[in-house]
Amino acid sequence: MSKKSTGSSHSNNQSSESARTFSAELLEMANLETESVLGHLETRLAGLSTSDADLRLKRYGVNEFAKEKRLSVLMHLVNNLKNPLVILLAALALLSYLTGDLRATLVISVMIVLGIILRFFQELRADNAAAALKAMVSNKATVVRDGKEEEIPLKLLVPGDIISIAAGDMIPADVRILSAKDLFLNQSALTGEAMPVEKSSDIAGDELDNPLEIPNLCFLGSNVVSGTGIAAVIHTGGKTYFGALSASIVEKRELTSFDKGINGITWMMIRFIAVMVPIVFLVNGFSKHNWMEAFLFAMAVAVGLTPEMLPMIVSVNLSKGAMMMSRKKVIVKRLNSIQNLGAMDVLCTDKTGTLTEGEIVLEKHLDVHGETSAKVLHYGYLNSYHHTGLRNITDEAILKHGDLEETLQANVKYHKIDEIPFDFTRKRMSVIVEDETGMNTLICKGAVEQIMSCCSRVEIDGNILPMLPEYKDSATETVSGLNAQGFRAIALSYKEMPGAPDEPVYEIGDESELILLGFLTFFDPPKKSAPEALKQLETLSVDVKILTGDNEVVSTYICKEVGLSSGGILLGPQIEAMSEDELAKAVNNTSIFARLSPNQKELIIHALQKNGHVVGFMGDGINDAPALKASDVSVSVDSAVDIAKESSDIILLDNNLLVLAQGVMEGRRVFGNIIKYIKMAASSNFGNMFSVVGASAFLPFLPMLPIQVLTNNLLYDFSQTTIPSDEVDSDWLKKPRQWKIRGIEKFILIIGPISSIFDYLTFFIMLNIFNCWNNPALFHTGWFVESIFTQTMIIHVIRTNKIPFIQSRASWPLIISSVAIVSAAVFLTISPLAKTLGFVPLPSFYWFLLAVMMVCYVVLTQLVKTWFIRKFGD
Numbered sequence: 001m002s003k004k005s006t007g008s009s010h011s012n013n014q015s016s017e018s019a020r021t022f023s024a025e026l027l028e029m030a031n032l033e034t035e036s037v038l039g040h041l042e043t044r045l046a047g048l049s050t051s052d053a054d055l056r057l058k059r060y061g062v063n064e065f066a067k068e069k070r071l072s073v074l075m076h077l078v079n080n081l082k083n084p085l086v087i088l089l090a091a092l093a094l095l096s097y098l099t100g101d102l103r104a105t106l107v108i109s110v111m112i113v114l115g116i117i118l119r120f121f122q123e124l125r126a127d128n129a130a131a132a133l134k135a136m137v138s139n140k141a142t143v144v145r146d147g148k149e150e151e152i153p154l155k156l157l158v159p160g161d162i163i164s165i166a167a168g169d170m171i172p173a174d175v176r177i178l179s180a181k182d183l184f185l186n187q188s189a190l191t192g193e194a195m196p197v198e199k200s201s202d203i204a205g206d207e208l209d210n211p212l213e214i215p216n217l218c219f220l221g222s223n224v225v226s227g228t229g230i231a232a233v234i235h236t237g238g239k240t241y242f243g244a245l246s247a248s249i250v251e252k253r254e255l256t257s258f259d260k261g262i263n264g265i266t267w268m269m270i271r272f273i274a275v276m277v278p279i280v281f282l283v284n285g286f287s288k289h290n291w292m293e294a295f296l297f298a299m300a301v302a303v304g305l306t307p308e309m310l311p312m313i314v315s316v317n318l319s320k321g322a323m324m325m326s327r328k329k330v331i332v333k334r335l336n337s338i339q340n341l342g343a344m345d346v347l348c349t350d351k352t353g354t355l356t357e358g359e360i361v362l363e364k365h366l367d368v369h370g371e372t373s374a375k376v377l378h379y380g381y382l383n384s385y386h387h388t389g390l391r392n393i394t395d396e397a398i399l400k401h402g403d404l405e406e407t408l409q410a411n412v413k414y415h416k417i418d419e420i421p422f423d424f425t426r427k428r429m430s431v432i433v434e435d436e437t438g439m440n441t442l443i444c445k446g447a448v449e450q451i452m453s454c455c456s457r458v459e460i461d462g463n464i465l466p467m468l469p470e471y472k473d474s475a476t477e478t479v480s481g482l483n484a485q486g487f488r489a490i491a492l493s494y495k496e497m498p499g500a501p502d503e504p505v506y507e508i509g510d511e512s513e514l515i516l517l518g519f520l521t522f523f524d525p526p527k528k529s530a531p532e533a534l535k536q537l538e539t540l541s542v543d544v545k546i547l548t549g550d551n552e553v554v555s556t557y558i559c560k561e562v563g564l565s566s567g568g569i570l571l572g573p574q575i576e577a578m579s580e581d582e583l584a585k586a587v588n589n590t591s592i593f594a595r596l597s598p599n600q601k602e603l604i605i606h607a608l609q610k611n612g613h614v615v616g617f618m619g620d621g622i623n624d625a626p627a628l629k630a631s632d633v634s635v636s637v638d639s640a641v642d643i644a645k646e647s648s649d650i651i652l653l654d655n656n657l658l659v660l661a662q663g664v665m666e667g668r669r670v671f672g673n674i675i676k677y678i679k680m681a682a683s684s685n686f687g688n689m690f691s692v693v694g695a696s697a698f699l700p701f702l703p704m705l706p707i708q709v710l711t712n713n714l715l716y717d718f719s720q721t722t723i724p725s726d727e728v729d730s731d732w733l734k735k736p737r738q739w740k741i742r743g744i745e746k747f748i749l750i751i752g753p754i755s756s757i758f759d760y761l762t763f764f765i766m767l768n769i770f771n772c773w774n775n776p777a778l779f780h781t782g783w784f785v786e787s788i789f790t791q792t793m794i795i796h797v798i799r800t801n802k803i804p805f806i807q808s809r810a811s812w813p814l815i816i817s818s819v820a821i822v823s824a825a826v827f828l829t830i831s832p833l834a835k836t837l838g839f840v841p842l843p844s845f846y847w848f849l850l851a852v853m854m855v856c857y858v859v860l861t862q863l864v865k866t867w868f869i870r871k872f873g874d
Contacts, residue, residue: 173234442497
């Protein structure tokens with residue numbers, strides 16, 4: 001396919017996404033007069049009748065959207081049983097049972113059950129905790145039915161309903177505003193924009209191409225910050241913008257980095273078994289001429305090759321990681337996500353609420369020249385404090401700015417005389433206050449252009465001057481500079497009226513001949529913890545990228561404030577014109593992605609994954625759901641909307657990137673210990689079986705009895721049950737770690753045969769020094785003990801990239817378990833079970849030779865391991 005056709009396909013996908021989430025009907029409604037809207041919906045301002053509403057409810061269905069169905073207890077269990085490694089082990093257990101080897105059946109079954117139980121209960125607990133967090137902002141809507149207002153459950157809302165909305169309400173469906181007063185909405189869950197947006201009943205213009213910016217449309221998932229309004233319901237349930245997005249979370253999730261890794265390990269084991277077991281069977285069959293015995297021994301080898309404790313080791317490690325993270329107020333919904341978090345090398349995050357506080361604050365109070373002005377702050381406070389209309393988010397920010405009530409009113413007492421309310425035509429409001437001298441002062445604040453049009457004078461350095469062109473230009477330049485930094489600016493003006501009557505009544509006409517005082521600027525400030533968290537993530541080699549629906553000006557400024565280096569900016573409209581290959585090239589060199597649609601966030605995640613990255617995504621809004629679902633590890637917060645929490649693997653009870661950085665470290669520790677076990681068990685098992693193949697070719701008897709193979713394997717596995725308690729070298733934690741199946745295979749093929757060298761040396765000693773040609777029991781005992789000692793010792797060599805015991809020491813539980821297992825092996829050779837297991841006491845000289853071999857084994861393995869790391873990496 002040519003690049004041109006690819007780009008066209010990409011654009012068509014975008015178009016279909018837009019068509020799905022924003023129907024043509026919705027956009028058509030935005031350009032109709034109120035009467036036409038009502039006619040199109042076959043409704044009236046007095047609302048639907050109860051009977052008509054019931055008919056529409058049957059026709060359109062309830063006002064609910066797709067949710068990820070919570071798994072039942074049974075399905076949680078079934079999902080754990082579907083693990084490919086569990087299936088492999090279950091097959092081996094069944095084969096052992098059919099061949100009459102009940103001991104092997106029992107051992108493997110116990111390992112399977114322990115692994116499943118640990119994972120099952122941990123995930124069930126996390127699922128219950130996550131479910132307890134879910135709560136809608138509101139569960140009722142105020143609707144007009146039969147000419148009367150009443151409250152009904154959200155799910156009973158139907159297209160054509162007339163609803164009433166006010167401050168604090170959640171928008172219950174996709175609606176068209178019919179009338180509004182001072183109506184401001186918070187759409188951050190939809191767009192990522194923290195600032196409230198103004199909504200009115202004005203007909204939309206053709207110049208607006210983003211439906212979320214159309215002033216007379218409101219969408220499910222936003223909420224009313226201030227004001228009131230009457231609206232007609234257009235879409236409910238799955239046809240809403242919210243509902244279209246929520247459909248993505250019920251789709252089957254793609255395999256994550258962890259899932260692919262476990263599958264890779266399983267197939268690697270199957271390949272080893274498929275090669276080694278037939279060879280062992282044929283060699284023993286042809287050399288011993290006892291095909292049943294050869295078959296049973298080959299089955300024991302198959303079990304011996306398999307790290308049967310891997311499900312349990314993985315589950316214990318993941319459960320331990322989940323418990324550690326729960327102490328830091330982190331709920332892990334899916335255990336696999338802990339390893340994915342450690343493997344993550346790119347974190348994509350929304351801006352609002354993650355890098356920023358998610359709350360508007362008064363940032364600056366400036367005069368016309370952009371200098372800080374106490375008088376601007378004082379007058380701004382008086383205006384917000386004394387007006388009686390519904391306070392919007394900017395008023396709340398002004399009133400929360402320090403201890404203004406005490407400090408600004410300490411010297412001069414004011415009382416309110418009158419006010420001129422805000423309206424959408426003037427886009428300003430005024431209060432008139434009187435001081436102790438009887439002076440009336442009108443203080444007016446509002447949109448910059450509207451305020452400046454009312455000003456004939458300007459205050460500069462305490463002097464009142466005519467509004468000359470240069471002063472107007474200076475004020476305009478100051479506002480432009482503030483806008484370029486991402487601030488929202490409102491203008492403040494005043495005039496003093498010393499000759500006011502005793503009972504004055506003020507009107508809009510009094511908002512003239514004003515004095516421009518300065519500007520109040522508002523901002524969603526960066527989190528104080530964000531710069532430190534970003535530094536920690538950079539130290540951990542995690543590249544942070546911002547994916548936001550907000551504009552590029554605000555996004556760039558925030559990134560600069562928190563110290564996130566800008567590696568280029570890419571906007572939603574630019575992405576829409578790109579082919580998949582072009583986007584894949586662009587994403588690696590871009591740090592800020594702004595003005596994005598939900599679908600574009602998902603495309604960026606896939607492009608990064610296509611480039612081989614393990615991608616995490618952190619978001620809390622409706623618009624984040626597709627990206628959360630697409631990522632390898634998804635993170636949300638307890639204050640997020642339901643759809644975001646349902647899409648997430650991890651939920652932070654404290655919205656703090658520092659906690660996420662600690663989670664990355666924990667994920668790498670967990671993965672480090674899992675990899676330790678796989679390398680130890682698989683390389684050791686492979687070495688043993690490699691020795692078995694050679695010994696089977698020249699020995700007149702089996703090199704080890706099937707029961708001895710299984711006992712050896714069981715003891716070795718138990719020596720590794722304490723691996724989850726082990727520390728991971730700090731150097732290993734510095735960079736992301738992914739599954740490298742080929743690297744593990746190379747490690748097994750190179751390190752495994754080292755043990756075979758000493759196995760064959762043991763064979764030589766047992767046959768030629770202790771003359772075991774006619775004493776198979778002594779041969780079996782000697783190799784069994786040497787095998788346990790070397791396998792246990794190798795744990796301490798492989799667990800670290802450093803020099804064992806000197807530069808890096810294992811945890812005390814791992815040391816104790818190692819000593820206990822080798823002691824148990826020695827004891828078995830002289831215990832009451834010795835005869836049952838086919839063991840006999842070993843000569844004293846054997847122990848001296850074993851000690852020499854152990855020292856040589858550790859030294860050789862350390863040298864080869866060091867060479868391997870230099871050549872192939874760790």
